[in-house]
Each structure stands twice: as structure tokens, then as C-alpha cells.
Amino acid sequence: MSSKDYYSVLGVSRSASADEIKKAYRKLAMQYHPDRNPGDKAAEAQFKLINEAYEVLGDAKKRQVYDTVGPQGFSEGFDPGGFPGGFSGGFGRGSGSFGDIFSEVMDGFFGGMGGSASGGRSQGEHILRQVDLSFEEAALGKEISIKIARWESCAPCSGNGSKNGKSVTVCSTCRGTGLIRVQQGFFIVQRTCNACGGEGRVISEICPACSGKGRISVDRTITRSIPAGVTTGMRVRISGEGHAGLQGGPAGDLYLDISVRPHPVFVREGDDLVVEKNLTLTQAIFGTTLEIPTLGAGYPLKVDPGTQPGTVRRIRGKGIANPATKGIGDLVVRLGVEIPTRLTREQREILERYAEVSGDAPAAGSSPDGGLFSKVKSIFD
Incomplete structure (x- = not known):
């Protein structure tokens, strides 16, 4: 040495x-x-x-x-x-x-x-399907049933591919690897064994049920629960519900790609549930209690007097569950103020009087300055 x-x-x-x-x-x-x-x-x-x-x-x-x-x-x-x-x-x-x-x-x-050999036990192929959910189904979770066509292990031959599950021998050409080495000039490359088609084995009596494949095509209906809080773009994995493996290999998985339809009222921002609500002019001035829609029962929201447009109120724990962290987001209420588009003469007189008392009325000959009086006056212009 x-x-x-x-x-x-x-x-x-x-x-x-x-x-x-x-x-x-x-x-x-x-x-x-x-x-x-x-x-x-x-x-x-x-x-x-x-x-x-x-x-x-x-x-x-x-x-x-x-x-x-x-x-x-x-x-x-x-x-x-x-x-x-x-x-x-x-x-x-x-x-x-x-x-x-x-x-x-x-x-x-x-x-x-x-x-690596191409023959022998190998995992079955995965299956991918698209699942379309409503906003509520995605937020609250839903049990779904989905129909799939998949390869399953042949029962008569137990996935062996031979008649009665017997009469299988190791390929003498590739010695069970499914591959052979061939010299091409300076290099040696590997190719699929022609004698066994890459299976690594030879079947003398082929199973008539599966024609020697070891798998048969079966239509199945899979029922599973989609967790609460999924959103568009998420992929749900259902283990072992894909195609059966080859020669006793493990089955593949079933993957569900989630697509969520939009909602006419709710908007999702992360785990928060967002609702926009308009107040009337008097509600914004004097305050009120609003019934805010949620994914469950309505929520009574107390609005303080003098609430300004654009005010945001956050209600803890009334949002959407996170399927990964198990936490729950908030209900976010964005408040606006709706200005009336038509006024009666009495309503106008009252608002003009309010503008004069509050000093909001423009002086004679001056241009409106954008205050309350000018906004009401513009309705009739």
C-alpha cells in the first residue's frame, strides 16, 4: 500500500x-x-x-x-x-x-x-382534477364527491399480471433490471430490455382479466371533505387515491386544484372577510346600529355619531379559517356615506338652515366652497 x-x-x-x-x-x-x-x-x-x-x-x-x-x-x-x-x-x-x-x-x-431499472415495483401515477366551489363552500368547507377513472390492481392476478398470480420468472437477458447495456463506440449506454419490455420479468401465462398489465380501468366516486378556508390556486392532496402502482407498488395520489367563484357581497383579503356598507347622511351624523352580513348569522354593528366616510371597523374572529394555521381572520367593515340625489323642498330648507347656522353657507356673490351647502345645492343645479 x-x-x-x-x-x-x-x-x-x-x-x-x-x-x-x-x-x-x-x-x-x-x-x-x-x-x-x-x-x-x-x-x-x-x-x-x-x-x-x-x-x-x-x-x-x-x-x-x-x-x-x-x-x-x-x-x-x-x-x-x-x-x-x-x-x-x-x-x-x-x-x-x-x-x-x-x-x-x-x-x-x-x-x-x-x-435505475425501469422494471419492478413502482408508484402509480397521480391524478389531477379541477374543483369549482362557491365562496361559502370554500370558506366554510364542504364534502364533495368526484368521479374519476383510474387504474386499479387486478384482483384475479393480485396485480401480478400472470394467470392465477403465478408463472412469472426473472428475465434472463437483463436479470430483472429491465435494462441492458449497449456499447456505442467509446460510450456504454443503457436501453430498455427488448426481451421483457423493461418489466424485468417474463410471464408465461398472461392474466386474461388485465391482459398481463396487472391493472384494470375502473370508474370510482371519491367522497372527501374540503377543509374550510381554501382559496383559488390551492391544491388539496388525497393520499393513495391515484392510479394503482405496478407490480404491487404504492398507489399515486389524487390532487384537487381549487377554483372559487366570486361573491356579490363579500371580498376575501387573506383570511379577512371584507364587507362594504353605506350609511345614510342622518345615520352618519346621529349614529345607528347596522346588521352586517357574515358567513353565518348577521352581526349587529354599532355606528358612532359623526362617523366619517372611509371609516373601517374590524370585528375579531368573524373572518375565514386558515386551513394551514387553523387561525381565523376578521370581519372588516368599510363604511361609506351615501349622499341623497333628490331632496324635497322641506329637506332642502332644513339643510340650508343648518348650513347657515354652522357657517357653511357661502357669502353672496361667492362661489361654493365644497361644503355641505354646496353639495346639497348641486343636487338641484
Whole structure:
């Protein structure tokens, strides 16, 4: 075993993470592999040293021994806490083909997709449906029933795809992986196994109910409760109500995309329920009690004398539930003042008298200044 610094061999620091060590190994192994350097003895020697270093640093226990006692911890006959016979013999990675290393590199780039089998157990597909709700249904919650067509496990073959659930053998061509490796010039690529169609198995007697698919199409009605407080754009997940998995794999999920119709009275702002209410001129001046609509019973709101247009009143806990936090928003009442568009002569005389007493009436020959008198006068202009 070489006494060289394995960290230097891989070009990493002693504090390097496992991922950094693996990434460095892959890069160097690709560079110095004998398949890419035919007849180059120096590259071959360096390739062996790279594999030697990674065999130690790529294993957490071996790396700990190396960091403690150095390369001598792996000399002939040394047994560092459960590694019998040391590691003076050959290394598995040293004898690997370039195609093996290339596949490992591709796995790192694409999250393992390049080397994963297409056959075997796999989760069923998800189902997505649109659900249209009224404002009240979305705010208060509602139990809905939705019809879907989905793949379900075939009962006669228990999802196996073979007659009576038997007569299934592992594909001898791909050895159950569903994939085969094919060399194309310098590279080795993976393809779906033609012998089994990527299933990784061969069925001698196909189930007549599902034609060997292991799944049959079934129409179902799913009934579930939509939680209170959902809003347009939310997606509700119903676990396990999607398509059945393949070869006994778990079922997919059913997703419901929520769409909420607008309301003629209410507006939603976050978890708050917003209502706009107009007061008459006398109600704004003298005060009153208004019946404010809510999602339940009406709420009596006391309005103080002299309430100004644009006044906002907030009633705690009378808004909409939040399905995530379980909190409840407020009822927000925005008050306006409705100016009459028509007045009787008596009403006008009273308001003109009020304007004179309050000093709001314009002087003779002057222009209206926008006060109460001018607003009333403009009704008749």
C-alpha cells in the first residue's frame, strides 16, 4: 500500500465532505482510466492509486482509521477494528470497466436515473382534477364527491399480471433490471430490455382479466371533505387515491386544484372577510346600529355619531379559517356615506338652515366652497 497522502492524490483537503471526495474521484477516474489511455503505463499507475485512495477515503470507517494512524493502518496483516487482513489486496474499483465508471458519473449528474431499472415495483401515477366551489363552500368547507377513472390492481392476478398470480420468472437477458447495456463506440449506454419490455420479468401465462398489465380501468366516486378556508390556486392532496402502482407498488395520489367563484357581497383579503356598507347622511351624523352580513348569522354593528366616510371597523374572529394555521381572520367593515340625489323642498330648507347656522353657507356673490351647502345645492343645479 502506498504511503502517499490520499487526500493529495484526490486533490481534496482533509476536511472535504464525502460528496466532495466522490466528485473528485469520478473526475480523476474518467481522466486516467486505461480505456481512455491505452498503453500509457503512467496513467494506469495513477488510476490504480486513485482507486486505492478512494477505497479508503470513500468509506467512513476506513477514512477514520487513515486519519488516525495513516496509511500504515492498512498494511499487510493489520486489523483496524474489524477490517480483517487489512487492505493490501486488490480493490474492487481498480478492476472496474470504463463503462462502469461512466455509468456512475451519469448517476451523479442525473440523480441516479441513468442506472435505475425501469422494471419492478413502482408508484402509480397521480391524478389531477379541477374543483369549482362557491365562496361559502370554500370558506366554510364542504364534502364533495368526484368521479374519476383510474387504474386499479387486478384482483384475479393480485396485480401480478400472470394467470392465477403465478408463472412469472426473472428475465434472463437483463436479470430483472429491465435494462441492458449497449456499447456505442467509446460510450456504454443503457436501453430498455427488448426481451421483457423493461418489466424485468417474463410471464408465461398472461392474466386474461388485465391482459398481463396487472391493472384494470375502473370508474370510482371519491367522497372527501374540503377543509374550510381554501382559496383559488390551492391544491388539496388525497393520499393513495391515484392510479394503482405496478407490480404491487404504492398507489399515486389524487390532487384537487381549487377554483372559487366570486361573491356579490363579500371580498376575501387573506383570511379577512371584507364587507362594504353605506350609511345614510342622518345615520352618519346621529349614529345607528347596522346588521352586517357574515358567513353565518348577521352581526349587529354599532355606528358612532359623526362617523366619517372611509371609516373601517374590524370585528375579531368573524373572518375565514386558515386551513394551514387553523387561525381565523376578521370581519372588516368599510363604511361609506351615501349622499341623497333628490331632496324635497322641506329637506332642502332644513339643510340650508343648518348650513347657515354652522357657517357653511357661502357669502353672496361667492362661489361654493365644497361644503355641505354646496353639495346639497348641486343636487338641484
